Amino acid sequence: xxxxxxxxxxxxxxxxxxxxxxxxxxxxxxxxxxxxxxxxxxxxxxxxxxxxxxxxxxxxxxxxxxxxxxxxxxxxxxxxxxxxxxxxxxxxxxxxxxxxxxxxxxxxxxxxxxxxxxxxxxxxxxxxxxxxxxxxxxxxxxxxxxxxxxxxxxxxxxxxxxxxxxxxxxxxxxxxxxxxxxxxxxxxxxxxxxxxxxxxxxxxxxxxxxxxxxxxxxxxxxxxxxxxxxxxxxxxxxxxxxxxxxxxxxxxxxxxxxxxxxxxxxxxxxxxxxxxxxxxxxxxxxxxxxxx
Amino acid sequence: xxxxxxxxxxxxxxxxxxxxxxxxxxxxxxxxxxxxxxxxxxxxxxxxxxxxxxxxxxxxxxxxxxxxxxxxxxxxxxxxxxxxxxxxxxxxxxxxxxxxxxxxxxxxxxxxxxxxxxxxxxxxxxxxxxxxxxxxxxxxxxxxxxxxxxxxxxxxxxxxxxxxxxxxxxxxxxxxxxxxxxxxxxxxxxxxxxxxxxxxxxxxxxxxxxxxxxxxxxxxxxxxxxxxxxxxxxxxxxxxxxxxxxxxxxxxxxxxxxxxxxxxxxxxxxxxxxxxxxxxxxxxxxxxxxxxxxxxxxxxxxxxxxxxxxxxxxxxxx
Numbered sequence: 001x002x003x004x005x006x007x008x009x010x011x012x013x014x015x016x017x018x019x020x021x022x023x024x025x026x027x028x029x030x031x032x033x034x035x036x037x038x039x040x041x042x043x044x045x046x047x048x049x050x051x052x053x054x055x056x057x058x059x060x061x062x063x064x065x066x067x068x069x070x071x072x073x074x075x076x077x078x079x080x081x082x083x084x085x086x087x088x089x090x091x092x093x094x095x096x097x098x099x100x101x102x103x104x105x106x107x108x109x110x111x112x113x114x115x116x117x118x119x120x121x122x123x124x125x126x127x128x129x130x131x132x133x134x135x136x137x138x139x140x141x142x143x144x145x146x147x148x149x150x151x152x153x154x155x156x157x158x159x160x161x162x163x164x165x166x167x168x169x170x171x172x173x174x175x176x177x178x179x180x181x182x183x184x185x186x187x188x189x190x191x192x193x194x195x196x197x198x199x200x201x202x203x204x205x206x207x208x209x210x211x212x213x214x215x216x217x218x219x220x221x222x223x224x225x226x227x228x229x230x231x232x233x234x235x236x237x238x239x240x241x242x243x244x245x246x247x248x249x250x251x252x253x254x255x256x257x258x259x260x261x262x263x264x265x266x267x268x269x270x271x272x273x274x275x276x277x278x279x280x281x282x283x284x285x286x287x288x289x290x291x292x
Numbered sequence: 293x294x295x296x297x298x299x300x301x302x303x304x305x306x307x308x309x310x311x312x313x314x315x316x317x318x319x320x321x322x323x324x325x326x327x328x329x330x331x332x333x334x335x336x337x338x339x340x341x342x343x344x345x346x347x348x349x350x351x352x353x354x355x356x357x358x359x360x361x362x363x364x365x366x367x368x369x370x371x372x373x374x375x376x377x378x379x380x381x382x383x384x385x386x387x388x389x390x391x392x393x394x395x396x397x398x399x400x401x402x403x404x405x406x407x408x409x410x411x412x413x414x415x416x417x418x419x420x421x422x423x424x425x426x427x428x429x430x431x432x433x434x435x436x437x438x439x440x441x442x443x444x445x446x447x448x449x450x451x452x453x454x455x456x457x458x459x460x461x462x463x464x465x466x467x468x469x470x471x472x473x474x475x476x477x478x479x480x481x482x483x484x485x486x487x488x489x490x491x492x493x494x495x496x497x498x499x500x501x502x503x504x505x506x507x508x509x510x511x512x513x514x515x516x517x518x519x520x521x522x523x524x525x526x527x528x529x530x531x532x533x534x535x536x537x538x539x540x541x542x543x544x545x546x547x548x549x550x551x552x553x554x555x556x557x558x559x560x561x562x563x564x565x566x567x568x569x570x571x572x573x574x575x576x577x578x579x580x581x582x583x584x585x586x587x588x589x590x591x592x593x594x595x596x597x598x599x600x601x602x603x604x605x606x607x608x609x610x
Contacts, residue, residue, distance in 0.1 A: 055545075062385060065385040127418070127423075127425075130425040131423065131425070134425070134569075139569070143426070146425045146426060146427060148427070149414070227415065228414070228415070229412070229413045229414035229415050229418065230413070231411055231412060231413045232383065232388065232389075232390075232413070240383075240385070242376070243375055243376070243382070243383035243385075244383060244385045245517075246375070246376040246377075246378070246382065246383075246515070246517045247375070247378050247382035247383050247384070247385070248378075248544055249378075249517065249520065249540075249541045249544050249545070249546050251517060251518070251521045252521065
């Protein structure tokens, strides 16, 4: 008789145990349920992890050294996002320009740097650029382009992300209503004045949230710089993990630590990213209410 | 209005050109400043030199010119190492420095030149490909003298000889090298062990017997330790690598074992880049003189005993 008793317990619902569970769970807040799902996932992962014969003592010993690489990641990311923002601004102005040279250069820039793998670009900056410089420039100018791995890596990431962000910036600028341009023109503003005082400030609030997303993605991609062979002073968590893992034949353990370190880092920045997005959208919501 | 829009593109070009040139300047400035800061090399070379006497100013050093003169003048020998290769070269996270046989040998060479070492750590295939663009001066990286590499690199006389061997998982059925026929064998890509398996290994002055069956399925990796990882995971049945590396892995708890005797001895040498912007002949001569000296006074044997537990500095003929 379990069937009929269930029916009695939830008289207004369709039959079945599933329905009774659903009804009971209505009382539990959604966030608590999500937390429970996460707890189960972590419990399963932890179980699998401890059963798999990893050298846990080794991992505990090496974690500090791998975590210490985080400052390199943050430094690389901050420099690269700054340079990428600058490149993207130029690129976006080029993409909306009526000048064939500016339009052509920016078109080549976005096409090439979005159309080739980032890791290939990094090796081109590291290995091919010096070759080009030596072929084209007299000494000592050629040696200016022979960069150490970390410089080639950061420049490479900045150019790559700058190309993606060019499209973000372009769409941000184009999203500013055309009436703003006309109003600026009507006031007799020059191109530079119009961009600096009218268009770009309004475009900025549109492009800042997606730029934050690019920054978080960039944090992870800086790990590729280690593949160029950065030396220990410039070793990020992935590079340190590879070096320590290979020294002790504990590659898998080292990679697991590195994964957790990057995950934690992006989780922190994602938190701030959500705050930022909430703040940015707040302004739009208020404007919309006023207008309505 | 009309004139405004006409003027704008020219203004933009000027702005673009200005910005582009400032990007260039920023990039270059960044380049030079960070390269100097990466010269914070471990200053352990003096400590590694406890066995040797004073630097070689007294002995008959060849006339210093080209790259050698530049090294002596700067007081720094820039050495590339692939720190994925214990006990030749690996990262000691406790001290934050590189350690191993190659590291000690390079430090000793630098000490005898009267300079200090500065480490560069590019990927192995970047080192063997030559065209170093003057990023570092020499490779002290247990590099085998192959014909292909000799086209882009100049080698010194060998400073030691590594036995290459075959390893399998401890519980494998494979008991002899003949049983590798038809099996998957892991090996580092574009290295002597792959050439050996391909039967294309050629080193002037040395003859090799290709003992591993011809029909093995070769699986290549970025470096030997990755191949070892895959051997443990069972994706390959065996691997070929340096016996010292395999023994180090066993010592550090990897459940693998060597199969049969070493398959060949590879002569390993210091290398310099033929395409360096300065002539390298006097540097090679100086390196040869120092290596001969280190063979003769027992320094290399001593370091070999320290890192490998055996003296592998004598050639196949000796």
